[in-house]
Amino acid sequence: MAEVAHDFIWDDGDEPHAERRRRIMKAHPEVTRLFGHEWRSKYICVFALVIPQIWLAWATTELAWPAYLAVAYVFGATITQALFLAIHELAHNLVFKKASHNRYFAMVVNWPIGIPYCAAFRDYHIEHHKWQGADGVDTDVPSRLEARVVRGSLAKAAWMCCQIVVYALRPVCIKPLRATPALAANWAAQLAFDAFVVCAGGWGPILYFVLCVFLAGGLHPCAGHFISEHYVFPHLNAKQETYSYYGPLNRLTWNVGYHNEHHDFCNVPWSRLPALNALAPEFYDGLAVCDSWVGVLRDFVARDDVGLCSRVKRRTRVA
Numbered sequence: 001m002a003e004v005a006h007d008f009i010w011d012d013g014d015e016p017h018a019e020r021r022r023r024i025m026k027a028h029p030e031v032t033r034l035f036g037h038e039w040r041s042k043y044i045c046v047f048a049l050v051i052p053q054i055w056l057a058w059a060t061t062e063l064a065w066p067a068y069l070a071v072a073y074v075f076g077a078t079i080t081q082a083l084f085l086a087i088h089e090l091a092h093n094l095v096f097k098k099a100s101h102n103r104y105f106a107m108v109v110n111w112p113i114g115i116p117y118c119a120a121f122r123d124y125h126i127e128h129h130k131w132q133g134a135d136g137v138d139t140d141v142p143s144r145l146e147a148r149v150v151r152g153s154l155a156k157a158a159w160m161c162c163q164i165v166v167y168a169l170r171p172v173c174i175k176p177l178r179a180t181p182a183l184a185a186n187w188a189a190q191l192a193f194d195a196f197v198v199c200a201g202g203w204g205p206i207l208y209f210v211l212c213v214f215l216a217g218g219l220h221p222c223a224g225h226f227i228s229e230h231y232v233f234p235h236l237n238a239k240q241e242t243y244s245y246y247g248p249l250n251r252l253t254w255n256v257g258y259h260n261e262h263h264d265f266c267n268v269p270w271s272r273l274p275a276l277n278a279l280a281p282e283f284y285d286g287l288a289v290c291d292s293w294v295g296v297l298r299d300f301v302a303r304d305d306v307g308l309c310s311r312v313k314r315r316t317r318v319a
Contacts, residue, residue: 008147008313009232009241015132015314016241017263024264024280031265034276038269041095045086045109053079053112053212057197057205072208077215078252081222083113085254091122094269103182107189114194114209117168119186124171129266132230133241133314139171140230142308146170150308157219157301159308163226164217222253224293227300229259232310235303236288241312244277245290260287 024031056076060068086095090106093099106118124139131137142150146166150159159166177183197205217223228245236243245257256262258273261284268276277284290296300306 006147006309008141008309008311011133011241011312011314013314017132017260020260020283021264024283027282028280031276031279034265034268034272034279036267036269037094037097038089038271040271041086041089041269042105045083045095045105049079049082049086050109050112053083053209054205057112057208058201060208061201061204072211073215073220076208076212077220078222080113080209080212080216081220082252082254083109084216085256087118087121088125088256089254089270090118091125092266094267107186110186110190111193112209113213114190114206115168115213116187116190119180119182120171120177122182123177124175129263132263133312135313135315136174139174141311141313142166143170143174147308153301156307160223160227160297160301161218162214163223164213167217167226219297221294221297222249224249224290224296225253225256225259228257228290228293228296230311231296231300231306232312233296233299233303234305234310236290240288243288243290244284245293246277247292249293257290257293260284 053076056071056079060071060076063071086109087106089095090102090109093102095105096102103119103122106122110116110118128138128140133141135141146159150156171177194206217226225245228243230242232241233243242260242263244260247257250257254270255273256270258270258277261268261273261276264283265276
């Protein structure tokens with residue numbers, strides 16, 4: 001097996017999604033019917049995610065440690081991962097018609113995560129779409145320091161266990177955001193909610209929220225999407241930089257596995273991404289796919305030819 005590369009995969013061309021979007025629009029102009037928000041999303045957020053996670057934060061406080069950890073991993077981390085991806089939908093204004101309503105509601109969805117997250121994520125994530133792989137701009141790509149330090153199976157496994165922390169801290173180090181009213185509002189809303197929780201039930205629920213964040217972003221099946229989306233796996237296709245996954249875990253994660261489709265048309269909500277795939281099979285059927293998120297986590301740790309450098313980068317610079 002080949003040794004892992006010590007530099008990123010540099011590409012002098014443009015990211016692939018804009019061109020495929022143009023071609024699909026030309027071949028299938030009816031694709032515009034899939035654009036817009038999904039009205040059901042807000043109800044799923046409130047009744048399937050936010051309320052159950054807040055209830056679990058209190059309901060688990062008296063459990064013995066084995067049962068507590070099992071509930072946090074199986075239910076809490078899965079819900080937290082869905083909360084992350086609900087905020088992802090909101091970042092693209094796919095839950096409400098008005099952008100401001102998406103911003104405000106994202107702060108509510110952020111509450112059971114325990115840490116202010118949604119405002120910064122929105123700004124960084126939009127740049128990821130506009131400048132995929134651009135060095136110093138797309139903070140979804142690991143830093144050079146990470147790539148130098150994290151080598152070998154044990155280091156990669158440890159990095160994956162802390163992946164959500166790295167994912168949060170990396171943008172701040174590479175491209176710090178300026179203070180904005182949205183960022184301040186996110187912090188204020190989250191700290192007010194956390195203070196209420198502590199006053200009402202002590203620190204136990206807050207610790208539960210934070211534990212679920214670590215579990216959701218680490219060695220959890222749904223966390224496989226962090227790796228599967230843009231890491232280049234040579235045994236799949238060394239020239240492809242975005243991969244889709246069409247397996248059953250999409251039902252728990254807002255169809256984020258339809259990742260080529262999402263990058264091609266980020267104004268298509270989660271519920272209509274399968275329809276996009278079905279509308280233009282000639283553009284998607286020939287692409288390499290990720291068959292298993294659990295498998296991709298295993299391969300990332302075990303394979304010597306895959307590591308943090310297995311990402312496409314571009315020297316494109318923006319102001």
